[in-house]
Amino acid sequence: MSKFKIEHGASKINLVLLKTNIEDTISQDIDLLASWSNNDRKYIVNELLRFALTQEEDFLKHKASLTTAAGRSASTARLVPAPAKATTEPAQKSDAAAVRA
Numbered sequence: 001m002s003k004f005k006i007e008h009g010a011s012k013i014n015l016v017l018l019k020t021n022i023e024d025t026i027s028q029d030i031d032l033l034a035s036w037s038n039n040d041r042k043y044i045v046n047e048l049l050r051f052a053l054t055q056e057e058d059f060l061k062h063k064a065s066l067t068t069a070a071g072r073s074a075s076t077a078r079l080v081p082a083p084a085k086a087t088t089e090p091a092q093k094s095d096a097a098a099v100r101a
Contacts, residue, residue: 004051006037006044015042 022030030048034041053059 002051002055004048006033006039006047015046 030041030044034044037044
Protein backbone atom coordinates (compact mmCIF):
# COMPACT_ATOMS: atom_id res chain seq x y z
CA MET A 1 0.00 0.00 0.00
CA SER A 2 1.34 3.42 -0.87
CA LYS A 3 1.75 6.25 1.58
CA PHE A 4 -0.42 9.37 1.66
CA LYS A 5 1.71 12.51 1.43
CA ILE A 6 0.70 16.15 1.65
CA GLU A 7 3.07 18.77 0.26
CA HIS A 8 3.25 21.78 2.55
CA GLY A 9 1.93 25.04 1.07
CA ALA A 10 0.93 23.57 -2.31
CA SER A 11 -2.75 24.47 -2.55
CA LYS A 12 -2.76 26.32 -5.89
CA ILE A 13 -5.04 24.21 -8.12
CA ASN A 14 -8.07 24.69 -10.40
CA LEU A 15 -11.31 23.82 -8.64
CA VAL A 16 -14.80 22.64 -9.60
CA LEU A 17 -17.64 22.94 -7.08
CA LEU A 18 -18.72 19.65 -5.48
CA LYS A 19 -21.61 19.93 -3.07
CA THR A 20 -21.48 17.32 -0.33
CA ASN A 21 -21.77 16.84 3.41
CA ILE A 22 -18.85 15.60 5.48
CA GLU A 23 -19.10 14.09 8.94
CA ASP A 24 -18.13 16.46 11.73
CA THR A 25 -15.17 14.37 12.94
CA ILE A 26 -13.78 14.11 9.40
CA SER A 27 -14.22 17.85 8.92
CA GLN A 28 -12.28 18.51 12.11
CA ASP A 29 -9.46 16.24 10.95
CA ILE A 30 -9.38 17.99 7.57
CA ASP A 31 -9.14 21.35 9.35
CA LEU A 32 -6.31 20.04 11.52
CA LEU A 33 -4.46 18.61 8.50
CA ALA A 34 -4.93 21.88 6.60
CA SER A 35 -3.57 23.88 9.51
CA TRP A 36 -0.65 21.50 10.04
CA SER A 37 0.33 21.47 6.34
CA ASN A 38 -0.32 25.17 5.67
CA ASN A 39 -2.81 24.37 2.88
CA ASP A 40 -6.44 25.19 2.10
CA ARG A 41 -9.16 22.73 3.12
CA LYS A 42 -10.06 22.37 -0.57
CA TYR A 43 -6.55 21.19 -1.38
CA ILE A 44 -6.61 18.66 1.45
CA VAL A 45 -9.96 17.25 0.33
CA ASN A 46 -8.71 16.97 -3.26
CA GLU A 47 -5.53 15.20 -2.21
CA LEU A 48 -7.42 12.79 0.04
CA LEU A 49 -9.86 11.94 -2.74
CA ARG A 50 -7.05 11.58 -5.30
CA PHE A 51 -5.21 9.22 -2.95
CA ALA A 52 -8.33 7.16 -2.25
CA LEU A 53 -9.16 6.83 -5.96
CA THR A 54 -5.66 5.60 -6.79
CA GLN A 55 -5.93 2.90 -4.11
CA GLU A 56 -9.14 1.31 -5.39
CA GLU A 57 -7.98 -1.35 -7.86
CA ASP A 58 -11.43 -2.27 -9.22
CA PHE A 59 -12.15 1.39 -9.97
CA LEU A 60 -8.78 1.79 -11.73
CA LYS A 61 -9.49 -1.26 -13.90
CA HIS A 62 -12.92 0.14 -14.78
CA LYS A 63 -11.42 3.55 -15.61
CA ALA A 64 -8.75 1.95 -17.81
CA SER A 65 -11.37 -0.09 -19.68
CA LEU A 66 -13.40 3.06 -20.38
CA THR A 67 -10.31 4.87 -21.63
CA THR A 68 -9.46 1.94 -23.90
CA ALA A 69 -13.02 1.75 -25.22
CA ALA A 70 -13.09 5.52 -25.86
CA GLY A 71 -9.77 5.27 -27.72
CA ARG A 72 -11.15 2.54 -29.96
CA SER A 73 -14.29 4.59 -30.71
CA ALA A 74 -12.24 7.66 -31.56
CA SER A 75 -9.93 5.76 -33.89
CA THR A 76 -12.92 4.14 -35.63
CA ALA A 77 -14.60 7.53 -36.04
CA ARG A 78 -11.47 8.93 -37.71
CA LEU A 79 -11.63 6.22 -40.40
CA VAL A 80 -15.15 7.18 -41.50
CA PRO A 81 -15.06 10.12 -43.96
CA ALA A 82 -17.17 13.10 -43.01
CA PRO A 83 -20.02 13.90 -45.43
CA ALA A 84 -19.55 17.04 -47.51
CA LYS A 85 -21.67 20.01 -46.45
CA ALA A 86 -23.25 22.49 -48.81
CA THR A 87 -22.35 26.00 -47.72
CA THR A 88 -23.86 29.34 -48.55
CA GLU A 89 -20.83 31.38 -47.57
CA PRO A 90 -20.01 32.74 -51.08
CA ALA A 91 -23.55 34.13 -51.39
CA GLN A 92 -23.29 35.76 -48.00
CA LYS A 93 -19.94 37.31 -48.90
CA SER A 94 -21.25 38.70 -52.17
CA ASP A 95 -24.27 40.16 -50.38
CA ALA A 96 -21.95 41.84 -47.92
CA ALA A 97 -19.87 43.22 -50.81
CA ALA A 98 -23.00 44.60 -52.49
CA VAL A 99 -24.03 46.36 -49.26
CA ARG A 100 -20.60 48.04 -49.00
CA ALA A 101 -20.73 49.34 -52.61
